[in-house]
Amino acid sequence: MTRFVPFILRSTLRNKRRTVLTILSLVISLFLFCTLRTVITSLASSLESASTARLITRRSTSLTFMMPASYRDRLAQIPGVEDAAYMTWFGGVYIDERNFFAQFAVDPVRYLAMYPEYRLTPEEKDTFRRERTACIIGEKLAQKYGFKKGDRITLRGTIFQGIWDFTVCGIALPATPDLDTNWLLFNGEYLNQRMDDFGQVGTFVLKLKDPSRAGDIARIVDATFANSAAETKTETEKAFQLGFISMLGNIQAVIYALGSAIVIAIGLVSMNTMMMAARERTREIAVLKALGFNDRTVVGLVLAESLLITLVGGLLGAGLARLVFTFSNFTGGGFFQQFRVTDGTLAQAMGIALFLGLVSGLAPAWNAARLRIVDALRHSG
Amino acid sequence: MDSPTGGRPIIALRGVSKTYKRDTIEVPVLAQLDLDVAEGEFLALMGPSGSGKSTILNLVSGIDSPTAGRVVVAGVDLGSLDQAALAAFRARHVGFIFQSYNLIPVLTAFQNVELPLLLTGLDRRQRKQHVLDVLGIVGLHGRSEHYPRQLSGGQEQRVAIARAIVSDPSLLVADEPTGDLDAASATEILDLLGRLNREFGKSVVMVTHDPRAAERAHRVLHLDKGVLVESVQRDRP
């Protein structure tokens, strides 16, 4: 087939304006497709990095309810639990509401050891334990606002009223690039003191000796506190985060619906173009057949041409999405941990391009195969 | 039955009829036609529009099939071939020359001529050799990189002729090859066809309205309403 390549190229470039317009619309639609699919994969990847070897215990009523800090000792004694540490959602505002990032008041002694995937030096960890108003921030947060060690960060409390000042004592580096580092941790004892020793915490993180027993241990934990003043709900870290995604409602269905609308819309555009192109060339195809090109070859040429257009469009669109989102560091204003167009997404985009090429080439190819040379040559004399 | 020139027949039509259906009306175009064309013969078909001369051309080149009768070309009974085999037959045995040249506008003269060779097993170097050879024969040596719109009508038709002969078919069919040309160019094209016939032994079947074109032929058949009404035999010029 390689010997036909020059012919196919020439043919494709015959009406440059039309080919360029068609490719552009394909580029746009596949760029959009990649963007939408990356929304889904980014949400999913936040789950990928979530551990199934850790459990999260919260109040069964809802996350907005707190439980006694004294639960820690009882949790740590449950067989199979290696260690337990509290973390409390702080929900403060940095300057104004638009600068959203997660803040947690955490167990200063035990929490950091439970998350070895965030790298800190021993000195940093030590300072965090000792200094009451110390905080540790993730690498991404540090980059976003240009925070350095020793900087002061002021938050306005919403759940815990007041103005809160913290000093950055360490910047956590992620062990793998897909880990979220858009957060701030501070010493939970400081929160407790300012809240008049209220002794309440939001959630506990449990480290397990044997992750395969996660389900059993979660049940034991919840049974331990059943019918107490603060009943608990325990699930793996992954299931816990999945809960947040399910709160968004049927976002996945909406995205799939939009994605298909886009693909269909552009499918129509490219089909239309291929049919226009083929119609104008009815006579040429008849000539090729008269010269002895058989139906298979003619069909192959027509299909190759439409595939060339859609694949070029696909390559540009998917490549553009990859480049744009890789180099712009887009995170949807912090909504996504990261927004990376995966290889799977690229492959799917190319699959769609291939499909569009086949579908849009189909009708013209079918017509070309059926074309009666005598009729075609007579008509356009 | 011997052909008029005594050679082996390259075309043999036996009892060929052709009827077109236009809506519900049947239009007979050819009726019970017998025709032989000898190898190496130059045959001209003349007649008014609708007389069936183009139909004969279509039948012998395998782009149309008869309603009844047999068409044998180069020893092959075309009725026994399917579409793919007919295409292969055309590629091997028939060279087409059209009134309006029908060159592919986006391809250069070279690429247009190369088209039929893409269907053969020849490699790039061999194809190039063949194409340059035939462009030389039609006198377009330095024009191989020109596009059709950069050529005159006569030159375009010569490219078309080069395309027709590049795969070395035994039969050339020409449908009004001079119909769109001025007198001088027409003469050049007819000279070229005559040369191909004489020097390269190509059998030529040509439909024409132009009596001067017909003069180049060994034999002129006049058709009217699908029937041969007159046959004029000439000496080879």
Next chain:
Amino acid sequence: MRLPIQYNLRNLVVRRTMTLMTAGGIALVVAVLVLTLALAHGFSATLVATGRPDNAIVLRSGSDSEMMSGLTREAARVIASDPAVARGADGEPLALSEMVVLVNLVRRGNPTASSNVSVRGVDARVLELRPDIGLREGRLFRAGMDEVVVGRNLGRRFEGCGLGEKLRMGGRDWTVVGTFDAGGSGFDSEIWGDAEAFLPAFDRSVWSSLTLRLKDPGALPALEARLEADPRLHATARIEQEYYRAQSQQLAAVIRALGLFLVVVMAAGAIFGALNTMYAAVGSRSREIATLLALGFPPRAILASFMVESVLLCLIGGVLGCLLALPVHGMSTGTTNWSSFSEVAFEFRLTPGILATGMLASVLLGLVGGWFPARAAARRPVSEALRAG
């Protein structure tokens, strides 16, 4: 001199495959536009319909939402006796101390998915303060009992929220004894029960908010001034309806922005399609155009005629797109409102205004997509066009 519009219509009909395909592309763009607008509108309409213009909601100063707010019983009593507050038939102030918490409930039919639902502790006065809300099935909860009533949207969306079912919250089981209809407002996504029963169950000692009927909505500034003047109260008041509207703004703006992004990008793709079609139309009719020019039609008329045709083509797409979006009207969906962190159910609402926006967008696409081809047609020299036939 103008060319008759029938000329354009005929041409669109003759090339119907091309017309339909291009119009189909436009239709999908218009449909996406209309749907996102309907979604954003439905969401804000739901929250705007929540609350009344003559009710005031009092929160702790500095709190943006009921979740973050807290008012002591003492403060609530003082505020309720403010002169701006209307009085009921019994002479008591029309004031409602409310307690709101979020409860995580499991979605019906999907045990692994859950969402937060607002649970509101009220008293029997609630229907007096919110007269637009009525019981639909069953009866109201009784004071001091473990009973709740639920909004009409809740029963089929969350486990345990059907009439007669039991709901586990705060370590106790609550029986759903009735459902209420809040007219499609945000209250329809809430669970209501007796505040005095809720307080101990949810381990609360303070109210979340206080809802007041104002004698006159104009009295709000005076009320606010008195609240601010009393440092013991630490409270601020606003009109109930405005409070809920503010809660819808953030998410509605995000939906609109995302929708706009999608539509703008898709529209660019569709314009390329329209350009292709119109260029093809111009190309296949160059002899016709030349004839018209030769007959004495000014180039302006040719330009206008092709613009008309392009707009017609896209209008067909616009109508198709609106028709495509129409069945979605009234379909309900739900998402977590980021401002309150609780799930709100709402409906897609197609308004005439939204449909008109869709049609307007299609006309715009037609104008943009038609301009260059139409100009190319009008600028063609007659002689060249006649030759090109």
